[in-house]
Amino acid sequence: MNETLLRELIPAVTGVLVRRGADFATAEDAVQEALIRALASWPADPPVDPKGWLVTVAWRRFLDSTRADISRQAREARVDAEPPQGSAEERDDTLHLYFLCAHPSLTPTSAVALTLRAVGGLTTRQIAQAYLVPEATMAQRISRAKRTVSAVRLGQPGNLFTVLRVLYLVFNEGYSGEVDLADEAIRLARQVTSMTDDEEASGLLALMLLHHARRSARTTAGGALVPLAEQDRSRWDTELIGEGVTILRSALARDRLGEYQAQAAIAALHADAQRPDETDWVQIVEWYDELVRITDSPVARLNRAVAVGEADGARAGLIALQQVDEGVPRRTAVEAYLCERAGDLASAARLYADAARAATNVAERDHLTRQAARLNGVVRG
Amino acid sequence: MAKYLLLKHYRGGPTPEVAFPPMDRWTPAEVDAHIKYMQDFAATLEGTGEFVDGQALSPEGTFVRYDGEGRPPVTDGPFAETKDLIAGWMVIDVDSYERAVELAGELSAAPGPDGKPIYEWLELRPFLTAPPTVTE
Numbered sequence: 001m002n003e004t005l006l007r008e009l010i011p012a013v014t015g016v017l018v019r020r021g022a023d024f025a026t027a028e029d030a031v032q033e034a035l036i037r038a039l040a041s042w043p044a045d046p047p048v049d050p051k052g053w054l055v056t057v058a059w060r061r062f063l064d065s066t067r068a069d070i071s072r073q074a075r076e077a078r079v080d081a082e083p084p085q086g087s088a089e090e091r092d093d094t095l096h097l098y099f100l101c102a103h104p105s106l107t108p109t110s111a112v113a114l115t116l117r118a119v120g121g122l123t124t125r126q127i128a129q130a131y132l133v134p135e136a137t138m139a140q141r142i143s144r145a146k147r148t149v150s151a152v153r154l155g156q157p158g159n160l161f162t163v164l165r166v167l168y169l170v171f172n173e174g175y176s177g178e179v180d181l182a183d184e185a186i187r188l189a190r191q192v193t194s195m196t197d198d199e200e201a202s203g204l205l206a207l208m209l210l211h212h213a214r215r216s217a218r219t220t221a222g223g224a225l226v227p228l229a230e231q232d233r234s235r236w237d238t239e240l241i242g243e244g245v246t247i248l249r250s251a252l253a254r255d256r257l258g259e260y261q262a263q264a265a266i267a268a269l270h271a272d273a274q275r276p277d278e279t280d281w282v283q284i285v286e287w288y289d290e291l292v293r294i295t296d297s298p299v300a301r302l303n304r305a306v307a308v309g310e311a312d313g314a315r316a317g318l319i320a321l322q323q324v325d326e327g328v329p330r331r332t333a334v335e336a337y338l339c340e341r342a343g344d345l346a347s348a349a350r351l352y353a354d355a356a357r358a359a360t361n362v363a364e365r366d367h368l369t370r371q372a373a374r375l376n377g378v379v380r381g
Numbered sequence: 382m383a384k385y386l387l388l389k390h391y392r393g394g395p396t397p398e399v400a401f402p403p404m405d406r407w408t409p410a411e412v413d414a415h416i417k418y419m420q421d422f423a424a425t426l427e428g429t430g431e432f433v434d435g436q437a438l439s440p441e442g443t444f445v446r447y448d449g450e451g452r453p454p455v456t457d458g459p460f461a462e463t464k465d466l467i468a469g470w471m472v473i474d475v476d477s478y479e480r481a482v483e484l485a486g487e488l489s490a491a492p493g494p495d496g497k498p499i500y501e502w503l504e505l506r507p508f509l510t511a512p513p514t515v516t517e
Contacts, residue, residue: 107476108382108476109382109430109474109475109476110430112382113430131382131474132384132433132474133430133432133433133474134427134432134433134434136427136432137426137427137430137431137432137433137474138430140427140428140429140430141429141430141431142430144428144429144430168515169382171514171515172513172514172515173382173511173513173514182514207515211514211515212514225512228517263515266517267517270517303517306517359509360507360509360510361509361510361511361512361513362509362510362511362512363511363512364512365509
């Protein structure tokens with residue numbers, strides 16, 4: 001039994017405890033204890049039914065910790081009488097746990113931490129390391145989040161949207177420590193997708209797979225960012241692309257479009273192009289139109305302007321850019337790019353330098369600085 | 382999820398809101414109260430899951446530079462009259478810029494002489510991050 005397989009079982013086991021009446025925070029602690037025991041004893045003595053084993057050990061641990069000795073016998077009698085887990089029930093327990101961890105009463109930061117801990121089964125230390133904060137801080141963040149959601153009653157309808165949002169944040173974070181957050185987000189998205197028929201859950205999983213496929217081409221050995229148009233496409237993972245496209249197709253066929261499906265569709269169109277000049281920008285613009293319609297997001301409008309610039313020329317892109325608010329991050333970088341394509345190199349150089357100063361991440365700042373330097377070299381002749 | 386640096390300056394920044402003497406002219410109890418406020422603030426932030434790091438710096442510093450192949454580095458200073466002098470910092474990890482401003486405001490209320498807030502200007506600087514995975 002490897003650790004990843006073991007971690008797959010965590011939300012289901014915690015879910016069983018919560019359904020049996022354990023409060024969430026204590027249940028989660030009890031499951032962590034059971035995991036530690038599993039890691040110690042399973043290599044020598046693997047159980048026939050790993051999940052049953054974990055449920056039994058975690059439940060005992062929970063009973064011990066509540067120290068309700070008298071009611072304990074009654075509870076244990078009830079445990080013995082529990083019917084074997086039906087798959088539908090198990091699925092509901094697990095999903096319920098996802099809903100709790102991404103509950104709208106939590107801030108995104110807290111929801112991310114709690115999800116990684118309680119459904120992802122990562123240790124506090126691993127999560128702290130991934131997000132570059134001290135372990136003590138992360139421990140407090142998680143226990144506050146647990147306290148916040150412990151008042152949430154079982155059986156309340158869950159909000160899948162916030163669950164997907166949390167997984168998207170985990171995937172998109174980009175930090176990495178000993179745990180690969182992108183892999184972790186994909187693993188959790190697979191689990192959520194297997195439990196719901198939701199098109200957007202599939203859309204998100206497809207989006208992750210399609211972007212993950214480009215991972216090794218996205219940065220140089222030295223860590224510099226490689227723009228999509230300059231990536232070595234032979235390094236894209238065709239297996240992941242194939243899987244992403246298949247999942248996306250079956251989601252789109254159900255005709256309930258959402259933002260993740262639209263974003264995945266755009267990523268799929270990029271994946272289709274063997275070379276950058278084979279990219280179907282006209283279709284990409286259409287998908288951005290959908291995305292703008294669904295989300296009304298300034299970022300979608302900005303990216304649409306880039307796509308319009310490719311489909312209809314840089315001048316058209318600059319006109320599309322006029323519909324994007326001045327304060328939107330990366331707007332100046334896009335304007336610089338479109339100006340260069342339109343032949344206005346002096347403005348482009350100046351805008352690239354402005355964009356570099358406003359960049360919010362190091363790789364992007366370095367990339368924009370190089371663009372400004374390159375164009376200043378050309379302008380000076 | 383964003384990290385911010387709160388910079389505390391001995392000198393530099395906007396004109397002080399309240400004129401107060403340098404810390405070495407405060408009473409020991411006032412100095413203690415000021416330091417305790419900082420420590421309590423850090424402890425509170427650890428409790429809310431927002432604390433990353435906090436350090437104080439000595440005001441005495443040295444400028445150092447390379448001086449060519451095979452030569453020892455050149456040092457200069459300390460400069461008693463440097464315009465901008467950093468006293469220390471705190472790093473926080475918060476949900477929003479608004480929250481960062483709120484916390485900086487709280488830290489700035491640290492007490493000085495007579496236990497009154499010194500209305501100290503703190504400098505708030507966002508960290509540059511790693512790039513996001515999904516950019517298109």
